[in-house]
Amino acid sequence: MQLDRISVEIINSAKTYPDGTQGLKPTNLHIEPGEVLALLGPSGCGKTTLLRMIAGLESADAGSQILFGSQDVTLKPVEQRNVGMVFQSYALFPQMSVQANIGYGLTIRGVPTAERKKRVGELIDLVHLNGLEHKRPAELSGGQRQRVALARAVAVRPRVLLLDEPLAALDAKLKETLRDELADLLRQLGITAIHVTHDQQEALAIADRLAVMHAGRIMQVGRGEELYRNPQHAFVAEFLGRVNRIPRSQKEKDQGTIQLGSFAHPCPKHLTESDTLFVRPEDIQLIAPSSQVATAKVIHRTFLGERIEFKLELSPNLTLMEETHNHCSYQIGDTVGLSISPNRLLNPEAAWTKPY
Secondary structure (H helix, E strand, O other): OOOOOOOEEEEEEEEEOOOOOEEEEEEEEEEOOOOEEEEEOOOOOOHHHHHHHHHOOOOOOOOOEEEEOOEEOOOOOHHHOOEEEEEOOOOOOOOOOHHHHHHHHHHHOOOOHHHHHHHHHHHHHHOOOOOOOOOOHHHOOHHHHHHHHHHHHHHOOOOEEEEEOOOOOOOHHHHHHHHHHHHHHHHHHOOEEEEEEOOHHHHHHHOOEEEEEEOOEEEEEEOHHHHHHOOOOHHHHHHOOOOEEEEOOHHHHHHOEEEEOOEEEEOOHHHOOOOEEEEOHHHEEEEOOOOOOEEEEEEEEEEOOOEEEEEEEEEOOEEEEEEEEOOOOOOOOOEEEEEEOHHHOEOHHHHOOOOO
């Protein structure tokens, strides 16, 4: 089942509530036809407000513009936008069977019985619900209910699919399985989809691109790997994964060094004027201590199955988190050497221009 692909264009769109609160500051965003884009950020950042504006469930401020393809839908009500929606709660009809839930939108649109049965059958195959057609939602697992909700949303062949925290109600193990299934399903459908989540791993696994939001603004848009490796704002660096901050003094800037405990590490030339540098835990290597490298004391060790996390004290004012393979034998109290590749040091603010 292949759906039509259209672009979505958000132009200078904002939302101000009656009490004067700005739920969304003026925002611009382009979503390619058939692209899966995640709106990622903490609670209250504006991601759900933007999703509801795209759906037509929230009115936009004067001067805002929302386009589906070449059609301006800014002033159109939700029922005229032809969007599909999947919510955290799934919102399934408890008295209806799986196939009746999936076909509900087709029934109320008067789609002929033969066509309705054909579409519902295709979707049941696609979301792997064969044999469960006559079950009611209460008889299904959380993962199965999520698939029914997705199938129902796309049965009416919407122009845009909107997903609001669709996996939030699931336990961690099931969420991990279903996020991969959801990613595969969206690719098979080829539909333009906008996925709201606060879960970084979920966004990275499902979306083609991420729009990281903070305080009513989009801070950066790009592929997950690009944002992780080249964040353009400290918030993006710290929200998308974990990162260490290394502050620098004016003396260090003048000398072109990074002070790591008692060791003056050479600073890459393009970062010499930076007040703060960032480095991710996995980009620090533990090596044998010597006078030629920075050294630290292991003050905390956490075994996490596939990896070990260390908290390292370089000085009373500087501790760093480090992650390494799960066979590392260093223990609390050990002194270790540190190696940080210069090309793994980040300075998000150097690339910062302005939010979208």
